[in-house]
Amino acid sequence: MPILSEPVALISDVHGNVEALRAVMSDIAAQGIVKIINLGDTVGYGPDPESCIDIVSEKCTVNLCGNHDYAVLHDAEGFNPVARAAVDYVRARLMPEKENPDPGKARRWEFLQRLEPLYENSCFEAMHASPRQPITEYVLPSDPEMDPFKLQDIFAAMSQPVAFIGHTHFPGVVEEGKDWFLMPQVLDGEYRIGNCKAIINVGSVGQPRDRDVRSCYVVFDGEVARYRRVEYDIESTIGKIRDSGGLHEICGLRLREGR
Numbered sequence: 090m091p092i093l094s095e096p097v098a099l100i101s102d103v104h105g106n107v108e109a110l111r112a113v114m115s116d117i118a119a120q121g122i123v124k125i126i127n128l129g130d131t132v133g134y135g136p137d138p139e140s141c142i143d144i145v146s147e148k149c150t151v152n153l154c155g156n157h158d159y160a161v162l163h164d165a166e167g168f169n170p171v172a173r174a175a176v177d178y179v180r181a182r183l184m185p186e187k188e189n190p191d192p193g194k195a196r197r198w199e200f201l202q203r204l205e206p207l208y209e210n211s212c213f214e215a216m217h218a219s220p221r222q223p224i225t226e227y228v229l230p231s232d233p234e235m236d237p238f239k240l241q242d243i244f245a246a247m248s249q250p251v252a253f254i255g256h257t258h259f260p261g262v263v264e265e266g267k268d269w270f271l272m273p274q275v276l277d278g279e280y281r282i283g284n285c286k287a288i289i290n291v292g293s294v295g296q297p298r299d300r301d302v303r304s305c306y307v308v309f310d311g312e313v314a315r316y317r318r319v320e321y322d323i324e325s326t327i328g329k330i331r332d333s334g335g336l337h338e339i340c341g342l343r344l345r346e347g348r
């Protein structure tokens with residue numbers, strides 16, 4: 090496998106949580122990493138979609154499209170009521186008004202419109218959800234055991250030996266042909282690329298769901314993917330969600346439990 094010329098940070102599912110995003114960006118900068126790939130869902134659930142878009146558009150080398158980003162522009166089809174309300178909230182905040190043009194709104198709306206579904210280089214590919222359906226399909230921790238044929242098709246859709254994804258907010262690695270999901274805890278936080286294809290879920294910056302409340306992301310040097318966990322001011326985010334006047338309180342409360 091070709092070695093990367095420099096390490097890259099892969100972040101996903103920021104979900105409008107600017108406290109978490111700032112903490113992760115500081116952690117990335119402290120390691121001297123300048124190349125950052127954002128796998129999408131920059132908005133949705135959280136109270137600060139504008140600030141999060143501003144930060145990722147300035148700092149990230151690549152920004153990809155997640156299902157929430159897509160839903161804000163189009164339709165929240167298939168979303169549960171809490172997620173749908175969050176999409177409506179973000180759309181109301183971000184959508185430019187014809188009568189009252191605001192350059193900031195226009196720029197952020199254009200950011201959403203220009204998001205691509207896929208990124209690929211000579212070493213790996215990256216998308217929000219799955220190599221087969223880049224924006225919407227879930228690659229679940231239970232799939233290796235419960236749905237191996239689904240995974241067979243997904244691995245067949247890969248054009249590189251390694252794919253980085255987000256979407257489930259649940260970090261871990263799926264290897265082709267194996268019937269287990271490797272959580273970061275059993276990997277001591279590191280996964281070394283081997284001879285089989287691997288799908289690496291980088292976890293979520295703004296809404297982790299693996300019962301670890303800290304932000305999660307990955308640093309990859311071409312050979313080893315290292316999970317990073319970063320603490321941030323959770324209570325500040327919860328307070329802003331509670332006072333948002335549009336987001337469901339559960340969007341904040343779940344941050345306290347990482348679920």
Ligand SMILES: [Fe+2]
Pocket residue numbers: 102104130155157256257258
């Ligand atoms: Fe998400």
